[in-house]
Amino acid sequence: MRAKYVLAEVMVGLWRNVTMTIAMILTMAVSLTLLGVSLLAVWKVDDMKEYFHHNVEVSIFLKKDATQDQRDGLRDLLKKDDLVASASYESKEVAYQRFKQQFKDVPELINSTPPDAIPDSYRIKLKDSEKTDQLIAGYRDKPGVDTIVDQRKLLDKLFKFIVGGQKLALGFAALVGLAALLLVGNTIQVAAYSKRREVSIMRLVGASNWFIQAPFVLEAAFAGVIGAVLAWLMLVVGKIFVLDSATKSIASLISPFQWGDIWMMLPLLAAVAGVVNAIVGWITLRFYIKV
Structure with missing residues (x-):
């Protein structure tokens, strides 16, 4: 019964602030896409270095x-x-x-x-x-x-270029990710404020802090997971229409990105987004709002 109530409150909370929720999800999706691209590039550079070191x-x-x-x-x-x-x-x-x-x-x-x-x-x-x-x-x-x-000197220039792109993408991902986390905190604050009377009543009847805070924390985590799924879909589209065609013309230097790496991104991005959003939601409730 409690789990059913918490899940119902999560859905209600997401719908109540639908515009802020959409903004939070889209911003998270963009930052996670950049993170995913950076990780794929890191793995690809490591594979290339290992291959060319022996050849x-x-x-x-x-x-x-x-x-x-x-x-x-x-x-x-x-x-x-x-x-x-x-x-x-x-x-x-x-x-x-x-x-x-x-x-x-x-x-x-x-x-x-x-x-x-x-x-x-x-x-x-x-x-x-x-x-x-x-x-x-x-x-x-x-x-x-x-x-x-x-060849090593030529490849070093290529690796430096790719690493520079990684750092740029990671920096931009961190900036957009910060904006997403600020949106998460703001969304949680608005949601908690809109339910302040219900929270007061729940406190009066002896509800625990975990029971009161759980819907807000899960709301943030759920939004993060949705953003991760959207980011993964962007990576899939990017592989099909951008990465495959880009590496085809230089196949002698860069092997195609593997689907296994793309699939690995889904649970990885979902875990990162879900855990980070949940932590931000909990911190917001714990230190900024007396729930």
Whole structure:
């Protein structure tokens, strides 16, 4: 009977202040969406770092006028080098075909890149990815070598860009989340004030503080869970229409976001929103309103 009364009061409270409730839910949904995007980005960066740490390559690009003897000399040196796990020669024709395959979804880039723009090269995998500087120093001045590209430095720039986006999204999520929590506290205050006579009567008949406060706290928690569900739906829509298409063109660098990660967000966001809103509701009742 008590549980039924508390749940009924929660529904009545949400409907009584419907405009404030909607504003609270929508604001919470926006902040949780940003939080979810940030967490997905963190997981993706961790996966990428682990993958590229074991697959990092160094590319030695040859001069256009490099002779066959210079190519063969580099090949023999690389075979004997203790730092090298494997080394493969890639002609400019093969490199251009691979380039067209990787960026087939960006025809403008392909059309603006001439076939001879990518020189012949040796693609090298190291036994220890931390020793790329040592390898580069050993081959920089070899005959026929034009430039040496360390993938780690290119990837570090990409990771820094993604981490910067994470921090921006988290900062904005914290700001919007603060606004949502202020709305939660304000909604609870209004709800408690509108029921002040009922609360007084309940106190007179000996109702416990928990029994009086429970509907308000559950009202805040329920609104948070609804906001979390809306945020999760935004993540689903974002994956289908934004994330999948965005990662498709750079699939060689970023693997698609997995549905398992998206599904994991639903209970995670719901738990965060429900618990935080309940705590804010309880604090509001405990310290600001004598209920």
